[in-house]
Amino acid sequence: AQTVTQSQPEMSVQEAETVTLSCTYDTSESDYYLFWYKQPPSRQMILVIRQEAYKQQNATENRFSVNFQKAAKSFSLKISDSQLGDAAMYFCASEGPTSGTYKYIFGTGTRLKVLA
Amino acid sequence: DSGVTQTPKHLITATGQRVTLRCSPRSGDLSVYWYQQSLDQGLQFLIQYYNGEERAKGNILERFSAQQFPDLHSELNLSSLELGDSALYFCASSVSGTSGVEQFFGPGTRLTVL
Numbered sequence: 001a002q003t004v005t006q007s008q009p010e011m012s013v014q015e016a017e018t019v020t021l022s023c024t025y026d027t028s029e030s031d032y033y034l035f036w037y038k039q040p041p042s043r044q045m046i047l048v049i050r051q052e053a054y055k056q057q058n059a060t061e062n063r064f065s066v067n068f069q070k071a072a073k074s075f076s077l078k079i080s081d082s083q084l085g086d087a088a089m090y091f092c093a094s095e096g097p098t099s100g101t102y103k104y105i106f107g108t109g110t111r112l113k114v115l116a
Numbered sequence: 117d118s119g120v121t122q123t124p125k126h127l128i129t130a131t132g133q134r135v136t137l138r139c140s141p142r143s144g145d146l147s148v149y150w151y152q153q154s155l156d157q158g159l160q161f162l163i164q165y166y167n168g169e170e171r172a173k174g175n176i177l178e179r180f181s182a183q184q185f186p187d188l189h190s191e192l193n194l195s196s197l198e199l200g201d202s203a204l205y206f207c208a209s210s211v212s213g214t215s216g217v218e219q220f221f222g223p224g225t226r227l228t229v230l
Contacts, residue, residue: 033216044118045206045221052216091159095215103174104149104161 002027004094006107013082014115020067021077021110023092030054032096034075036066039109040088048090051075079112087114119143120222122207128228134195137225141188141209147171148190149210149219150182154203165190166213194227202229 003026013019025034036048051059051068059066063083067076079086092107119142129135141148150162161174165184176182179197184190194201204226208219 031215043204043224045208047218047220050216050218093159097215103172104151106159106161108158 002029002032002094002096002103002105004092004105004107006092006110008110009108010111010113012113012115013079015082015084017082018078018080019082019112021079021090021092021112023075023077023107025073025075025092025094025105027073027094027096029096032094034066034068035093035095036064036075036077037091037093037106038086038088039091040085045091049077082114084114084116087112118220118222120207120209120220122205122222122225124225125223126226126228128230129197130230131197131199133197133229134193135197135227137192137194137205137207137227139190139192139207139209139222141190141207142220145209145211145220146188147210147213147217148184148188149208150176150190150192151206151208152203153206153224154200156200159206162192164213171213197229199229202227 005024032053034051038046049061063080089109091109121140123138147166149164153159162176164172182192204224206224208221210217210219
């Protein structure tokens with residue numbers, strides 16, 4: 001069965017500094033996708049970044065990048081030059097085939113606080 | 117604003133009742149997804165529809181059902197409601213039903229079961 005684990009319930013970072021959020025997953029599939037979603041206080045879920053498992057190159061979106069270690073089943077999110085607007089819950093998620101259909105599994109989330 | 121609309125924003129009802137949540141996807145999106153976010157179980161994928169047909173099913177209870185109509189809007193029906201069904205229900209949409217596609221989330225419907 002697919003699982004996604006976020007071991008850091010809460011993280012803090014100083015404004016303009018860099019922070020890394022951890023995520024590990026478990027799957028027996030070879031074809032899958034990984035995502036990081038942001039949920040600010042407004043509760044709106046926003047896609048931050050996604051990674052295709054068959055691509056070795058780490059995905060990057062502006063100040064957001066991932067460190068994808070397929071063998072270790074690790075998918076961490078790095079936020080550079082942190083801004084006050086980055087404060088939110090961050091969810092790691094996987095999408096992969098399960099019994100012939102794709103299913104989406106989310107981690108429990110990491111609350112990121114940005115300190116001015 | 118993601119372009120996905122959900123109604124109502126808030127819903128308060130009693131145990132044993134039935135409610136319907138509505139979702140209108142972004143213009144041009146063919147796929148709709150439903151998620152439940154509760155305090156004790158986090159965010160869970162319920163079901164996906166693509167162009168009117170069920171595409172994938174997650175941890176959706178038998179008391180819950182969904183459908184996608186010809187105009188592509190979707191409804192999630194929750195029946196025999198229990199206290200534990202209190203949660204934020206999200207709808208998301210995507211242009212296609214293929215894997216890895218970006219989903220755009222609506223603002224959610226907050227359901228409170230008393």
